Amino acid sequence: MSGPIGHLAYALLAARAAERRGLALARVIHANLSSYLSGAYLGCDVQTVPNAICLDTGVPVGHGPVTVARSPLTGGAVKPWTLSFEGREITPREIHDTFYGRAHLILGWSEREKAGVISWSQYLDYAADVAGDAIELFGPGRSSLSWVLGWMTHVTGDGLIKSVLDGLNLHLLDGKYTATNRPIQDLVTFNAIGRVELGLDWPGLLDQVAEAAVEPVQLHYMRCARSQGRLGAHFHEGWEPELEPLLRAVLAENHRYQKILNPRLVREMTVTTGSDGKPACDPALSSAAGGLSYPEMVAAADEAGFREALLEIAELIVDGFEKVIAKEERLLGPF
Ligand SMILES: [Zn+2]
Numbered sequence: 001m002s003g004p005i006g007h008l009a010y011a012l013l014a015a016r017a018a019e020r021r022g023l024a025l026a027r028v029i030h031a032n033l034s035s036y037l038s039g040a041y042l043g044c045d046v047q048t049v050p051n052a053i054c055l056d057t058g059v060p061v062g063h064g065p066v067t068v069a070r071s072p073l074t075g076g077a078v079k080p081w082t083l084s085f086e087g088r089e090i091t092p093r094e095i096h097d098t099f100y101g102r103a104h105l106i107l108g109w110s111e112r113e114k115a116g117v118i119s120w121s122q123y124l125d126y127a128a129d130v131a132g133d134a135i136e137l138f139g140p141g142r143s144s145l146s147w148v149l150g151w152m153t154h155v156t157g158d159g160l161i162k163s164v165l166d167g168l169n170l171h172l173l174d175g176k177y178t179a180t181n182r183p184i185q186d187l188v189t190f191n192a193i194g195r196v197e198l199g200l201d202w203p204g205l206l207d208q209v210a211e212a213a214v215e216p217v218q219l220h221y222m223r224c225a226r227s228q229g230r231l232g233a234h235f236h237e238g239w240e241p242e243l244e245p246l247l248r249a250v251l252a253e254n255h256r257y258q259k260i261l262n263p264r265l266v267r268e269m270t271v272t273t274g275s276d277g278k279p280a281c282d283p284a285l286s287s288a289a290g291g292l293s294y295p296e297m298v299a300a301a302d303e304a305g306f307r308e309a310l311l312e313i314a315e316l317i318v319d320g321f322e323k324v325i326a327k328e329e330r331l332l333g334p335f
Contacts, residue, residue, distance in 0.1 A: 039212075183286075
């Protein structure tokens with residue numbers, strides 16, 4: 001459930017890299033940071049809904065279509081969660097299959113909609129159109145453009161870490177991004193790199209993700225709206241305006257549920273001092289990571305060059321920004 005940690009780190013490091021390269025867009029991000037951060041996570045991971053309801057406490061648990069059999073809070077029984085929408089009960093699986101590919105574009109389309117996948121070079125044209133439309137149709141403020149830039153960091157970040165795109169060399173324990181090394185990536189990003197090295201206030205950042213207003217441009221780039229603008233002129237397929245009301249309900253649920261997840265995530269990620277005086281993490285994460293202790297995870301991450309890989313992801317994201325800027329001159333600024 002810890003997707004936001006990685007994606008926020010990619011986005012924040014990309015913002016720094018964009019500033020170092022002197023891109024005018026860095027000012028847009030800086031002035032509209034909440035929209036950027038929210039776009040960088042909920043602008044793409046629209047499967048952020050509960051999977052089940054814990055019967056002991058009545059609170060929602062899980063994340064998207066991954067089935068939760070027992071409550072992670074009490075170990076007790078759960079019942080399936082659904083989104084009530086216009087007299088129908090929509091399952092997390094249906095939400096995922098309907099919307100995930102529309103947000104990620106280069107990956108994650110359901111079997112039924114596989115024809116929707118677009119290539120990286122098509123995606124760069126697509127993103128340039130969306131960014132131009134954010135300025136001209138979804139302005140005059142710059143929060144929608146900042147949201148779109150955040151969304152772009154997510155698409156590239158997922159593409160790299162999930163090996164849809166080339167360019168990232170990382171082998172941490174058993175691969176680039178695996179069930180075993182994912183807790184290591186999250187814990188090291190949250191603690192050693194995020195909190196200690198970068199001084200990040202994770203609770204504050206996660207709150208911004210949940211609380212930022214949904215930017216209507218998200219319905220545009222997910223093509224769940226009427227076709228318009230540059231994107232409508234260049235990409236004729238896939239527009240389904242009849243999905244707009246359901247997507248609006250899903251996006252509202254994404255933000256509502258993220259608010260519930262945030263304190264759990266912070267608790268799960270926070271490293272404490274163990275009885276032996278050494279830093280210790282959540283035992284469930286240790287066992288998911290093959291039994292490694294937190295200090296062993298830090299050592300494994302060091303050995304694999306994980307910190308360098310994070311910085312590399314940020315640079316590759318900004319390479320993507322520059323390619324998009326080359327296609328859409330309004331992105332040169334001034335802002
Ligand atoms: Zn994603």
